[in-house]
Amino acid sequence: MTKVSMTVNGRAVSAEAEGRTLLVNYLREGLGLTGTHVGCDTSQCGACVVHVDGQAVKSCTVFAQDVAGADVRTIEGMANADGSLSTLQQAFQDHHGLQCGYCTPGMVMSSAALLAENPKPTEAEVRYHLEGNICRCTGYHNIVKAVLAASGQDVTKIAAE
Amino acid sequence: MPKDGGIGASTKRREDVRFLTGKGRYTDDINIRGQLHAHFIRSQVAHGTIRKIDTRDAEAMPGVVKVFTSADFAGVGGIPTGWQVTSRDGSVMLEPKHPVLAEGKVRHVGDPIAVVVAETLDQARDAAEAVEIDIDELPAVMDMKAAVQGGPLVHDEIGSNLCYDWGFVEENRAAVDEAFKKAAHVTTLDLVNNRLIANPMEPRVAVGDYEDHSGQHTLYTTSQNPHVIRLLMGAFVLSIPEHKLRVVAPDVGGGFGSKIYHYAEEAFVTKAAQILKRPVKWTSSRSEAFISDAQGRDHQTRIQLALDADNNFMALRCETYANMGAYLSTFAPCIPTWLHGTLLAGNYKTPLVYTNVKAVFTNTVPVDAYRGAGRPEATFQLERVIDKAARELGVSPVELRRKNFIKPDQYPYQTPVAVVYDTGNYDATLDKLLELSDYAGFEARAAESKARGKLRGFGLAHYIEACGIAPSNLVGQLGARAGLYESATVRVNATGSITVFTGSHSHGQGHETTFAQVISDMIGIDASQVEIVHGDTSNTPMGMGTYGSRSLAVGGSAMVKATNKIINKAKKIAAHLMEASEADIELKDGKFTVAGTDKEKTWVDITLAAYVPHNYPLESIEPGLEETAFYDPSNFTYPAGAYGCELEVDPETGKVEILAFTAADDFGNVVNPMIVEGQVHGGLAQGIGQAMLEHCVFDENGQLLSGSFMDYAMPRADDVPFYSVDHSCATPCTHNPLGVKGCGEAGAIGSPPAVVNAVLDALHRGGFTNVTHIDMPVSPSRVWQAMHG
Numbered sequence: 001m002t003k004v005s006m007t008v009n010g011r012a013v014s015a016e017a018e019g020r021t022l023l024v025n026y027l028r029e030g031l032g033l034t035g036t037h038v039g040c041d042t043s044q045c046g047a048c049v050v051h052v053d054g055q056a057v058k059s060c061t062v063f064a065q066d067v068a069g070a071d072v073r074t075i076e077g078m079a080n081a082d083g084s085l086s087t088l089q090q091a092f093q094d095h096h097g098l099q100c101g102y103c104t105p106g107m108v109m110s111s112a113a114l115l116a117e118n119p120k121p122t123e124a125e126v127r128y129h130l131e132g133n134i135c136r137c138t139g140y141h142n143i144v145k146a147v148l149a150a151s152g153q154d155v156t157k158i159a160a161e
Numbered sequence: 162m163p164k165d166g167g168i169g170a171s172t173k174r175r176e177d178v179r180f181l182t183g184k185g186r187y188t189d190d191i192n193i194r195g196q197l198h199a200h201f202i203r204s205q206v207a208h209g210t211i212r213k214i215d216t217r218d219a220e221a222m223p224g225v226v227k228v229f230t231s232a233d234f235a236g237v238g239g240i241p242t243g244w245q246v247t248s249r250d251g252s253v254m255l256e257p258k259h260p261v262l263a264e265g266k267v268r269h270v271g272d273p274i275a276v277v278v279a280e281t282l283d284q285a286r287d288a289a290e291a292v293e294i295d296i297d298e299l300p301a302v303m304d305m306k307a308a309v310q311g312g313p314l315v316h317d318e319i320g321s322n323l324c325y326d327w328g329f330v331e332e333n334r335a336a337v338d339e340a341f342k343k344a345a346h347v348t349t350l351d352l353v354n355n356r357l358i359a360n361p362m363e364p365r366v367a368v369g370d371y372e373d374h375s376g377q378h379t380l381y382t383t384s385q386n387p388h389v390i391r392l393l394m395g396a397f398v399l400s401i402p403e404h405k406l407r408v409v410a411p412d413v414g415g416g417f418g419s420k421i422y423h424y425a426e427e428a429f430v431t432k433a434a435q436i437l438k439r440p441v442k443w444t445s446s447r448s449e450a451f452i453s454d455a456q457g458r459d460h461q462t463r464i465q466l467a468l469d470a471d472n473n474f475m476a477l478r479c480e481t482y483a484n485m486g487a488y489l490s491t492f493a494p495c496i497p498t499w500l501h502g503t504l505l506a507g508n509y510k511t512p513l514v515y516t517n518v519k520a521v522f523t524n525t526v527p528v529d530a531y532r533g534a535g536r537p538e539a540t541f542q543l544e545r546v547i548d549k550a551a552r553e554l555g556v557s558p559v560e561l562r563r564k565n566f567i568k569p570d571q572y573p574y575q576t577p578v579a580v581v582y583d584t585g586n587y588d589a590t591l592d593k594l595l596e597l598s599d600y601a602g603f604e605a606r607a608a609e610s611k612a613r614g615k616l617r618g619f620g621l622a623h624y625i626e627a628c629g630i631a632p633s634n635l636v637g638q639l640g641a642r643a644g645l646y647e648s649a650t651v652r653v654n655a656t657g658s659i660t661v662f663t664g665s666h667s668h669g670q671g672h673e674t675t676f677a678q679v680i681s682d683m684i685g686i687d688a689s690q691v692e693i694v695h696g697d698t699s700n701t702p703m704g705m706g707t708y709g710s711r712s713l714a715v716g717g718s719a720m721v722k723a724t725n726k727i728i729n730k731a732k733k734i735a736a737h738l739m740e741a742s743e744a745d746i747e748l749k750d751g752k753f754t755v756a757g758t759d760k761e762k763t764w765v766d767i768t769l770a771a772y773v774p775h776n777y778p779l780e781s782i783e784p785g786l787e788e789t790a791f792y793d794p795s796n797f798t799y800p801a802g803a804y805g806c807e808l809e810v811d812p813e814t815g816k817v818e819i820l821a822f823t824a825a826d827d828f829g830n831v832v833n834p835m836i837v838e839g840q841v842h843g844g845l846a847q848g849i850g851q852a853m854l855e856h857c858v859f860d861e862n863g864q865l866l867s868g869s870f871m872d873y874a875m876p877r878a879d880d881v882p883f884y885s886v887d888h889s890c891a892t893p894c895t896h897n898p899l900g901v902k903g904c905g906e907a908g909a910i911g912s913p914p915a916v917v918n919a920v921l922d923a924l925h926r927g928g929f930t931n932v933t934h935i936d937m938p939v940s941p942s943r944v945w946q947a948m949h950g
Contacts, residue, residue: 018283034190035183037414039362040447044870047362075183085181093177096839100669101180102362102414108181127879134870136362136415137669139846139908140878142839158883 004068008033009077017064023057024048026064027074035075035105039134046133049106049113050074056113058132075105078112088112088150095155097146099137106133111147120151166689167682168899171835174674176667185412188366188383189444196368196440197226199430200285202275202292203452204267207301207524207863208313211265214275215293222291224284226437229276229429231262237432240425240488241397243389244495245640246325246520254325254520257316259488261398261425261432267296268315268487269524270863271452273425278433278441301524301863305461305482308521315487315522324485324520325494329502330578337515340476344467348550353936354538356459356484356857357850358873359531361668363414364445365454369430373438376405380431384410385420385666386706389643391698393423393491399432403698406431410696413668417847418530419454420668421708422491426453451868456857457531459484460497464542466550474565476513477505479542483520486527493529494520499639500535500627500709506576507543508587508623508801509565514577524863530708532847532909536626544622544914548921549933558621558918559600563591566623573895580627582799585827587623589890593825594621594803597885603807607926616810616927617820620919624804624911627797628903629714629894646793647711648702649720651680651727653786655772657765658690664704665716666695670840670905672712675833679717679899683724685751686764702789710903713832714798714894721898722790730786731767737778738762738770798894798902802826804911806919812927815945817853817920823885824911829893829902837904841886844908850876851909852916852937874938913937924948 004021005014008031015030027033027050036059039047048059051073078086085093088111098104107130114121114129121129126147127140135143141158149155166172179185216228239258246254258264263274275292279285302312308322315322328334341347368381378401384390387408394408395401413420426443433441445453461482467475483497502516551558566587567574574582595601603619610617630636633644648664659680665672673693681688695701704716728748735753736743745756751764770777771786807821824841831837854874858866867873893900920939924932924947932947 020283028190029192033183034187035185037187037363038189039364040870042447042869042871045362045447075181079182085178089181092181093173096174096835098177098180099671099839099843100362100415101176101185101412102187104180105183123883124879130878134362134875134877136360136417136847136875137843138839139842139844139876139884140881141842141884144878144883 004064006068006070006072008072009074019063019065021064022060023062023064023067024059027059033074033076037102037105039103044134046106046110047103049109049133051109051113056110075108078108088115091146091150095142095146095149097138097143103133103135107135107143114147115151120153123148166687167678168832170678170833172674172678172688172833174671176671176673187363187412187414188368188381191368191381193368193370193440196442197278197280197437198282198285199433199441199443200277200282200289201273201426201443201449202277202289202294204263204270204272204274206267206296206298207270208299209267209296210299211263211267211274211294211296213293213295216275219277219288219291222288224280225288226278226280228292229262229278229433231260231264234261234432237261237428238398240423241393242489242494243393243491243642245642246327246494246498247640248325249328249331254494255319255321256489257319261428269526270865271526272487276429278437303523303525303859303861303863305484305521305523308523309519315524322522324522327498327518329498329516333513333577334515337476337478337513340513341465341467341478344475345470346468346554348466348546348553349463350546350549350934351463352542352545352934354458354460354462354541355851355937357457357531357855358451358857359417359419359454359457360875361415361417361419364447364450365420365424365426366444367427367430368440368442369434370440371434371438377407378405378431378435379407379409380427381409381411382427383413383420385413385416385668385708387666387696387698388664388703389706390423390427394428394431398428407699410666416668417532418457418534418708422455422529448869452526452865455490455527455529456486457528458538459528460538462542464546466546468550472554472556472561472564474509474511477511479505479516481516481518483518484525484528485520485522486525487522488527490527490529493527495640496530496535501539503578503580504536504539504625504627505543506578507540508567508625510567512577525859532844533906534709536906537910537913540622540624540910541914545917545934548918552925562623563588580797583796583895584892585799585801586890586892587801590801590803590825590827591623593887593890594805594823597825597887598805598807598821598823610809616812616923618808618810618919618923618926620806620915620917620922622804622911622914622918624907625799625801626906626910628710628800629794629798629897630709630711631797632795633793643705644793645705646791647715647719648704648789648791649716649723650702650787650789651720651723653727653768655769657686657768660692660694661720662694662701663716663720664701664706665712666707668707670707670712671833671836675713675836676717676720678832679720680724683721683728684764685749710905713899713901714897714903715792715794717899717901718794718897719790719792722792723788726788726790727786730782733782734767734770734777735762738766738776795896798829798897800826800828800902800904800907802907802911804915806915808919808923810920810923810944812948815941815948817939817944819849819882821885822882822912824908825887825890826904826907827890827892828888828904829891830900831888832901837888838886840904841908842884844906845884845912846876846881848909848912849881849916852913852939854880854938856938920944
């Protein structure tokens with residue numbers, strides 16, 4: 001066990017981690033940040049996506065020790081400074097882009113990374129980008145709609161408003 | 162009535178804020194001081210005799226507290242089955258023991274053999290490597306027909322792999338056979354309803370806790386129905402009385418049926434916590450989920466439709482083999498029988514229906530309800546055989562259906578398969594579907610596709626389902642070992658806010674929002690004044706939980722019933738305070754008035770009086786304002802609808818691309834349209850997933866070949882289109898107070914036949930007229946084989 005330090009959601013943190021401790025376990029068990037979820041063990045589902053130095057990564061595929069010193073952002077750090085939902089989070093609520101909520105943190109983190117890179121994605125670009133995030137509840141309709149809406153695009157013509 | 166928060170409003174979900182900020186509280190987020198971690202050692206072979214389990218080396222490893230085997234569970238019962246089916250010959254189904262940990266034999270890959278409990282999960286996993294298990298492998302029985310024709314026995318002690326041989330309606334068997342002899346045309350179709358894995362995104366988790374001084378057990382678990390788990394585990398497995406067993410299902414990350422059942426891991430952590438006097442936690446990996454969560458579907462069916470010379474349906478005959486897997490899961494026996502055979506009239510006035518189901522044990526993971534449960538199997542075969550008949554007869558699949566629909570003036574409609582449909586209008590949903598999908602413009606679009614070298618097809622399916630399970634006296638006669646009512650306690654607080662304790666359980670459905678909308682509407686207070694509590698047996702009344710699209714129809718009705726009791730009592734208090742006759746008191750927008758006067762009391766005036774009864778009719782009514790109601794439905798509800806799929810097949814590769822999917826549903830009244838549409842979207846993705854992508858495959862030795870998300874193709878964002886959904890053709894349910902029917906499973910029921918019918922339509926338009934069926938999933942290789950193989 002060694003002490004691993006990094007910045008998470010703007011705060012300097014440190015916790016014990018073995019060499020084999022995954023970033024997701026470091027966040028969940030070491031820091032008590034349980035918003036990041038584990039939905040598979042093959043890096044397929046994307047429930048564990050966080051940002052490391054601005055890049056979306058699957059935190060189940062990264063050792064905590066390998067990102068010592070990095071700037072990490074999780075779902076707990078996505079709201080506005082006053083605690084209100086960010087534009088993207090608000091769009092997920094407004095457009096019913098979540099049901100059970102389990103894939104949601106990963107969906108939000110993945111979508112935020114897309115919008116940072118591509119502020120006005122097409123429907124096809126959103127669907128392609130979210131290919132690594134599995135949702136079993138929503139059929140993706142309202143997730144795609146929420147991301148398009150968060151990018152400032154008109155989604156009123158999409159069926160079933 | 163608050164317009165933005167009452168019945169019919171697309172109120173935004175209050176649950177979302179915690180889920181969007183990482184504040185959800187799922188079972189794996191629960192850690193109790195001093196907890197130990199359990200790692201299950203599971204069989205790597207599908208069938209074998211356990212010769213030896215040596216745990217000594219493992220128990221000496223760092224952090225290991227104990228390694229459990231079946232010897233530690235000698236005194237506990239097997240995992241029970243909640244439904245008993247009777248065979249055609251009057252004998253009851255065979256019900257072999259399902260031990261918590263394997264006893265003597267292993268029967269499927271994933272069957273738990275031993276459990277290492279250690280201080281940390283890594284220590285438990287490390288020690289598991291040191292447990293020595295010696296198994297003599299036996300031949301696995303995988304094929305259902307081979308299993309009942311002398312294949313190796315999954316359970317030696319019961320002497321057969323045939324769980325039951327069910328006929329329904331058995332008295333109609335001869336009449337159905339006679340109708341087939343007289344038929345002008347008979348269409349026959351052999352098909353497979355592919356095995357699926359539910360895969361809610363949250364894997365199962367169980368945390369057991371025990372208080373030595375009081376004998377109180379607590380189980381935190383990922384369940385759709387905590388009271389059912391308490392009943393099954395307490396009464397049948399561990400012999401713990403209800404008052405000493407609390408079951409909590411907090412935020413649950415999806416279920417789709419797979420979290421209805423009582424699982425061995427729940428009993429294990431509960432018992433282990435008692436033995437070790439420390440909390441014990443188990444979290445399933447996804448790999449474990451693939452081999453330990455109950456799976457869905459897996460039917461092999463011959464379906465036959467008899468028609469007269471005018472194309473009227475005369476009779477339907479279904480012969481199905483249904484896979485039970487290696488053990489009977491909680492509701493497994495009722496899925497291919499009472500949730501399948503009773504739906505085979507569909508939307509049609511077919512006068513005679515006979516279904517024979519042979520349920521079979523194999524060396525596979527147990528099979529139970531998965532979104533739709535029996536009804537998707539019924540709908541798929543019915544809607545496929547009708548399409549095939551239309552093609553054979555050279556008539557329009559639209560008009561063949563319409564000709565045979567039950568008509569709006571025929572309700573209540575007694576089907577030949579026991580159920581009575583209370584209401585519906587199938588012509589209306591079909592018309593709506595054809596309008597929304599621009600069916601009239603299809604030929605032009607097909608021509609445009611053809612010009613690009615693609616084959617365009619349109620597939621139609623109509624469905625009906627029986628939801629809102631169920632009248633307890635009826636299901637009792639059919640073999641249910643439980644009642645299927647629902648409960649609610651409505652607690653009005655002194656200052657007028659309301660806490661509702663419901664027996665329903667929300668794991669994505671948004672009950673905290675929609676149930677509050679109903680109460681808000683009934684009383685006329687803002688929905689923010691209503692809190693919905695669910696998922697904890699220590700504070701909610703005995704309820705049967707959420708599955709089968711029953712929550713609003715049954716749980717919501719219990720809540721309405723309890724709220725009506727509240728309103729009745731509040732009116733008595735108001736009558737006293739305003740010195741008026743109770744019959745003259747009216748409640749509107751949160752105010753009590755006396756008819757014909759200007760007297761008025763607010764909701765809060767009354768609730769305060771109830772709890773501060775200074776001026777109060779204590780001689781005739783009790784203080785306080787809290788009521789409990791149990792609601793037992795008098796019938797099922799019958800959502801129905803028309804689904805249309807438009808797609809293109811690439812004749813070069815066999816690849817299918819869905820271009821548009823339209824759903825026109827009749828859910829009766831709708832409380833929150835946004836949530837209802839979201840439920841349909843999700844069901845459609847699961848149904849399209851079954852039709853196009855998903856397939857649970859075992860090899861001949863019983864090894865699961867589709868055991869991860871790399872091998873089992875879950876629908877992803879770029880596999881599905883935007884859907885067009887509509888629920889405007891509403892015929893409200895006639896027998897529950899809200900007039901609601903249920904919407905949770907419709908999408909998964911109606912979509913698979915629409916997709917496959919569309920693929921067949923495309924192939925026929927492309928000249929591949931000898932292709933009469935393709936089994937799901939309609940993968941490129943299967944479509945290509947059908948065209949060119």
